[in-house]
Amino acid sequence: MNKSLFKKITGNQMFIPLVALLLLAVINLIVDPGFFKVSMNTNNAGNPVLSGYLITILDYGSELAILAMGMTLVTAASGGQDISVGATIAIAGSAMLRVLCGTNPRPEAIQAPIIVAFLVACLVGMLCGAFNGALVSIFKIQPMIATLVLFTAGRSIAAWINVNKLPIVPDPKFAYFGGFIPGIPVPTTVFIVLVCIIVVALVLKFTNLGLYTQAVGINEKSARLNGINPTFIKFLSFVILGLCVAVAALIKVSRLSTINYSVIAKDIEMDAILAVALGGNALSGGKFNMWASVLGAYVIQFLTTTLYKFNVQSDALAAYKAVVVILLVFFSAPKVREYLSAFARRFSSKSKQRESKGEA
Amino acid sequence: MKKVVAILMASLMAFGLVACSKSDSTTTTTAAAGGNDATTTTAAENKDTEGTTAGGGESSGLIKVGIINNDPNESGYRTANDADLQAMFTKENGYDASFSYSLKNDEQIQFAKTFIQNEVDYLLLSAADVAGWDSVLKDAQEAGVKVILFDRTINADPSLYEASIVSDMAKEGQTAVDWLASQNLPEYNIIHIQGMMGSAAQQGRSGALDTKVAAEASWNIVTQQTAEWNAEKAQQIVQSVIDSGAKFNVIYAENDDMAKGAVAALDAAGISHGVGKDVIVMGFDCNKWALEELLKQNWNYDGQCNPFQASYIDAIIKDLEAGKAPAEKTIIMEEKGFDAATIKQEDVDKYGI
Numbered sequence: 001m002n003k004s005l006f007k008k009i010t011g012n013q014m015f016i017p018l019v020a021l022l023l024l025a026v027i028n029l030i031v032d033p034g035f036f037k038v039s040m041n042t043n044n045a046g047n048p049v050l051s052g053y054l055i056t057i058l059d060y061g062s063e064l065a066i067l068a069m070g071m072t073l074v075t076a077a078s079g080g081q082d083i084s085v086g087a088t089i090a091i092a093g094s095a096m097l098r099v100l101c102g103t104n105p106r107p108e109a110i111q112a113p114i115i116v117a118f119l120v121a122c123l124v125g126m127l128c129g130a131f132n133g134a135l136v137s138i139f140k141i142q143p144m145i146a147t148l149v150l151f152t153a154g155r156s157i158a159a160w161i162n163v164n165k166l167p168i169v170p171d172p173k174f175a176y177f178g179g180f181i182p183g184i185p186v187p188t189t190v191f192i193v194l195v196c197i198i199v200v201a202l203v204l205k206f207t208n209l210g211l212y213t214q215a216v217g218i219n220e221k222s223a224r225l226n227g228i229n230p231t232f233i234k235f236l237s238f239v240i241l242g243l244c245v246a247v248a249a250l251i252k253v254s255r256l257s258t259i260n261y262s263v264i265a266k267d268i269e270m271d272a273i274l275a276v277a278l279g280g281n282a283l284s285g286g287k288f289n290m291w292a293s294v295l296g297a298y299v300i301q302f303l304t305t306t307l308y309k310f311n312v313q314s315d316a317l318a319a320y321k322a323v324v325v326i327l328l329v330f331f332s333a334p335k336v337r338e339y340l341s342a343f344a345r346r347f348s349s350k351s352k353q354r355e356s357k358g359e360a
Numbered sequence: 361m362k363k364v365v366a367i368l369m370a371s372l373m374a375f376g377l378v379a380c381s382k383s384d385s386t387t388t389t390t391a392a393a394g395g396n397d398a399t400t401t402t403a404a405e406n407k408d409t410e411g412t413t414a415g416g417g418e419s420s421g422l423i424k425v426g427i428i429n430n431d432p433n434e435s436g437y438r439t440a441n442d443a444d445l446q447a448m449f450t451k452e453n454g455y456d457a458s459f460s461y462s463l464k465n466d467e468q469i470q471f472a473k474t475f476i477q478n479e480v481d482y483l484l485l486s487a488a489d490v491a492g493w494d495s496v497l498k499d500a501q502e503a504g505v506k507v508i509l510f511d512r513t514i515n516a517d518p519s520l521y522e523a524s525i526v527s528d529m530a531k532e533g534q535t536a537v538d539w540l541a542s543q544n545l546p547e548y549n550i551i552h553i554q555g556m557m558g559s560a561a562q563q564g565r566s567g568a569l570d571t572k573v574a575a576e577a578s579w580n581i582v583t584q585q586t587a588e589w590n591a592e593k594a595q596q597i598v599q600s601v602i603d604s605g606a607k608f609n610v611i612y613a614e615n616d617d618m619a620k621g622a623v624a625a626l627d628a629a630g631i632s633h634g635v636g637k638d639v640i641v642m643g644f645d646c647n648k649w650a651l652e653e654l655l656k657q658n659w660n661y662d663g664q665c666n667p668f669q670a671s672y673i674d675a676i677i678k679d680l681e682a683g684k685a686p687a688e689k690t691i692i693m694e695e696k697g698f699d700a701a702t703i704k705q706e707d708v709d710k711y712g713i
Contacts, residue, residue: 034605044627051629053603060596106649159433166436168649179628256591256624260617262433263590308600314585314593315557 013280017295024302040185047182053305061301062189063248066196068275068297070241072288076217077237078136079285080143081273085245087154088128089265092249094158096121101167110171122246129242137234158261169257178254189251200290213237217285271300274321277328422456425449425482426475428468431461436647440713441667448670465489472496476503482677486511508676510669523686525672527665527693529564535697536642536663537568548579548610551601553594553622554586555614565614565644582608587618594621602629610640616650619643634658635700648712654700655708666693667713
C-alpha cells in the first residue's frame, strides 16, 4: 500500500520538476528567508506594482514557459528539437517593429495598431515554423539539422527586415505587454502565460492533437496505419511552436520597446529544450506532459534568479545549468534507473522479510 | 533512396539561398552580407561598369582597396562604422572597394588571402581576434599590398602594417571615471555591468573603474556582472540587486544597450534616475537614442566610442599615395564624454550614431 503510493508519487512526471523547485525553495529559505518577500511599490509611471524575487521569477520565466509548450509538442511529434527559436524570436520581433515603426527607426507615433503588428509577427513566426516543419516532415531531415538553417541565418534575416536599423517603439502602451498595465500590480506577462496555458489546455482537451502527437512520436508507422498523417502532425507541431515564438517575441520586444538582433533571446533555445527535459519528457519523442515542461521552465528561471542573487558571474550561469543537465541525464539513463529500481526492490523485500519475521 | 533525395533537395535549397543573396546584392549589399555568415560582395562591380571617370578619380585609375570588417549586425557601433566606410570608399572618391564581413578570425584570414590574390593596393582590416595574422600579413608585404588596421589592434610586428587607427578604450574608461569622481558624491555604491569579458572595450572600461574603486574608500562595488552587451541580461542583473534591497546610487554600464536594460529595471521598481535624482546612469557608445536620453536628463553620462575612422584612413592613403609615410604608426582618435547637464541638441545630431 505504502509502496504503491510512493511509486505513484515518484512515477509522476511532475515529480522531478517539483522536487527541483522545492529544493531551490528550501535552499533559498535557509540562506535568506527574505527571498520570499513580496512587497507593493510604485513604479516611475506612478502605478502600483508588486516586486520581489518571486515576482521576478514569474515575470522573466514567461517567455521560456510559452516556448516550452511549443517545444514539448515538437519534441513529442518529431523526436527532435527546434534550435532556431531564439533566431526566430529575432525575426518575428523585427517584423513587429517594422510594422509598428515603418521605415523610420524613430517615428513620432506608431504607424499601425499593435494588434496588426502582433498578427504579422504571428504570421512570420508560423512561416518560420512552417519552413522548419516542411524540412522535417516532408524532406525527412533531422530536426536539429533542419532548424540549423534558421539558427544560423535568422538573426541576419531579422537585421535585414529593418535594414540594419534598430527602431524604438514610441508608444508607451506597447510596453504594457512586457511590463505592467496601469492599475494592475501583477506583471502582464503572467496573464499572457495564463492565456496561453488555457488555450493549450482547451486545445488538448477538445481536439485529438495530444493523442495524435503521441501516436506519431511513439511509432510513426503504426500511426499511419491507424489513419493518422504523421507528416501533417509534425508539420503542425512546428507551426504551433512558431506561434509560441511570436508570443514570446511580443514580450521580449515589449520589455525594452526595441531589440538588438544579435543578442535578443540568446541561447533561449537551449533553455527551452532543458525545460522539456526537466519536465521528464523523453527527448526522443512520444508521450509528453505539457505542464511538467512549463514547470520546468519556471525551475530554470528560479535557478537563474537564485544564482543572480548569490552574485554568481552571469557568464558562469551556463555551467550551473550544465550541472542540472548532467544530473538529469544521469538519473534518466536506463542503466541507472535499473540499478535504482533493483535497489528499491531489494530494500523493500528486506523490510518485508523483517516484517514477516516480526510476525512469526 | 529517400535519404539521397533528401540530401539532394537540401543541397538544392542551400544553393537557392546562396543564389538569392548574390542576385540581390545590387540593391542591398548589407542584406546579402547578412544572409550568410560570411560573404564577399564587390560594391563597385555592381554599379555601372562603364566608365565613371567623371568621379574625379586619378587618371591612372581607381585605388583598389579590400576592406575586412566585423559583421555590421553586431552592434549599432559596427553599423555606423560600416556605413561610414561604405560612404567614404566609393568610386566618386577614387576607390574601387570590396567589402567582406565576418566575426570569425579564420574566415577573415581567408578573405585577406583572397584580397592579396586579387592584387588590391590597400588592405583595411578590423580583426576579430588579435592573434594569427603574422603569416598572411607577411604575404601581403611580399605582394606589395599595404595594410592599414582600423578599430582594432593585432599582435603582430608593427613593420607589417602602415598604420593603425584605434580607440583608446582605457582612456574612454578613465574619462568616464574622472567625470564620475567630479560629481563629488559622499559615497559611491556602484552597479557595474560589464561587456563581453575579454573584449578590448570591456577591459579598458572596467580597468579604470576597478583601479579607482581599489584606491578610494568611499567607492564600493555593489555588484559586478557581465551582461555580455545584452540589455535583457542587464535588466535581470539590476532587478536582482533591487530585489535584494541593497543600496546603490550609480549604474556604470559599459554600453548603451545595457544601460537601457538597467534603466528599465529602475523604472519598474520606481527608483528615480538622471540629473539630480537618486541614481546616476552611465553608458558608452553614444547611440543617438542614448544621447536623447541625456538630453531629457534621464541619464547622466555617455562616453563616446568613435566609429568614424574612414576619414582618417582616407588621409593616410592620400599621404601614402603621395609618397609620405604617416607621422605616427598608431593614431588614437579623439573621443568625448557627454554630460547630461551640458549636452546640446547639436551634439546629439553630430555625435549620435
